[in-house]
Amino acid sequence: MAKSNLTNKQQKFIDEYLQDLNATQAAIRAGYSEKTAQMIGSENLSKPMIAEAIALKRQEIADKAEWSAVERLKMLGDIAQANSDGDPRVSVSAIAEANKMQGSHAPTKSELTGKDGGPIAVVKTLADFYADPKSSS
Structure with missing residues (x-):
């Protein structure tokens, strides 16, 4: 996709959107009116040329940042x-x-059941609390 198909504001929107992934703020920073920024941001993201440009730039960024x-x-x-x-x-x-x-480590284990795999004892239920709120300790 050629960059020339996008307006300067659209290109600026793309660059700004990639900063924080906030379409409304990107529209404002790109020079769109604050009153229409939310609508313009949403519209821009739905335009195929802009969506494609964003995807390409995100891939470029990922390729540069990724180590094998x-x-x-x-x-x-x-x-x-x-x-x-x-x-x-x-x-x-x-x-x-x-x-x-490389997977050569012992994973951290957490017991999610009671002792020896049994159920966890419930000390206080919500119904007990509502029946006698003074004894919540």
């Missing part, structure tokens, strides 16, 4: 090795993060 798993692991390995003479907590943290990324 291999790149991340290499960086963590570099951190762990480079810090061998410094604070060992940094190395341990880098190794732990790399282990999590």
